[in-house]
Amino acid sequence: MEYSSKSVNSNQAGPHEKVGEIVLKHWHSEFKRPIAEHNYLAYQKAKASINRSSIIFDSGCGNGNSTANLAAQYPDSFIIGIDKSLSRLTRNTDNWHRSGQDKNFILVRADLIDFWRLAADDNIKLLRHFILYPNPWPKKQHVKRRWHTSPMLKTIMSLGGQLEVRSNWPVYIDEFSSALSIFHFCSQKKILTLDFAQCLSDFEKKYHQSNHTLWQLTADLSIDSHHHA
Numbered sequence: 001m002e003y004s005s006k007s008v009n010s011n012q013a014g015p016h017e018k019v020g021e022i023v024l025k026h027w028h029s030e031f032k033r034p035i036a037e038h039n040y041l042a043y044q045k046a047k048a049s050i051n052r053s054s055i056i057f058d059s060g061c062g063n064g065n066s067t068a069n070l071a072a073q074y075p076d077s078f079i080i081g082i083d084k085s086l087s088r089l090t091r092n093t094d095n096w097h098r099s100g101q102d103k104n105f106i107l108v109r110a111d112l113i114d115f116w117r118l119a120a121d122d123n124i125k126l127l128r129h130f131i132l133y134p135n136p137w138p139k140k141q142h143v144k145r146r147w148h149t150s151p152m153l154k155t156i157m158s159l160g161g162q163l164e165v166r167s168n169w170p171v172y173i174d175e176f177s178s179a180l181s182i183f184h185f186c187s188q189k190k191i192l193t194l195d196f197a198q199c200l201s202d203f204e205k206k207y208h209q210s211n212h213t214l215w216q217l218t219a220d221l222s223i224d225s226h227h228h229a
């Protein structure tokens, strides 16, 4: 692992001025991209492995170290680590091979854009939802690639649970928070003060070692009475 990483460099100093407009546009339109077969199969596989009554998603889990850590932290829950990159998922072969039937976690290769919709359409309600260090897409012109300004925000909201997003770019956290506030979901923003040993994921470790400030957003999405924009 590389131990020095640069801070996020962006031509956007604060939240994008169009967050509200973009979020509402997505809310009022239907996202119709067809579900790819391999994502459907990955979803079915993950679903069939669930061996606990509560479910936690580790969305964009990379090499799955965070998924294994969460599985130890939440022994009564089943953790599903999802990533679209096979090379990342299989980087820690131990996680990849240990995940499965007799454990309380599984790693699956799938695109979240399909996996989340399949779970939401199946009426899955999460206990917790971790989105750790999502790609920040820091260029202003890429604003719509961020999760909160993508058509996926409503899917994330319908999956419910305690959402936790971590980022080394505070703008991402602020934008996510303002996107949720449109639907009257309150979120809390704080700086994480962790020891290295408490780091959940490899990106977190890398940023910790590079002395980046680690930001956390938490939001209770289990209240579904506030969804109307």
Ligand SMILES: C[S@@+](CC[C@H](N)C(=O)[O-])C[C@H]1O[C@@H](n2cnc3c(N)ncnc32)[C@H](O)[C@@H]1O
Pocket (backbone or CB within 6 Å): 059, 060, 061, 062, 063, 066, 082, 083, 084, 085, 088, 110, 111, 112, 113, 131, 132, 133, 134, 135, 201, 202, 203, 204
């Ligand atoms: C910056 S890495 C963070 C990885 C891990 N959460 C960590 O903290 O170490 C972002 C991850 O999100 C995954 N990712 C991005 N977009 C995705 C998508 N649409 N579906 C599934 N995974 C995605 C990438 O493959 C990558 O592994």
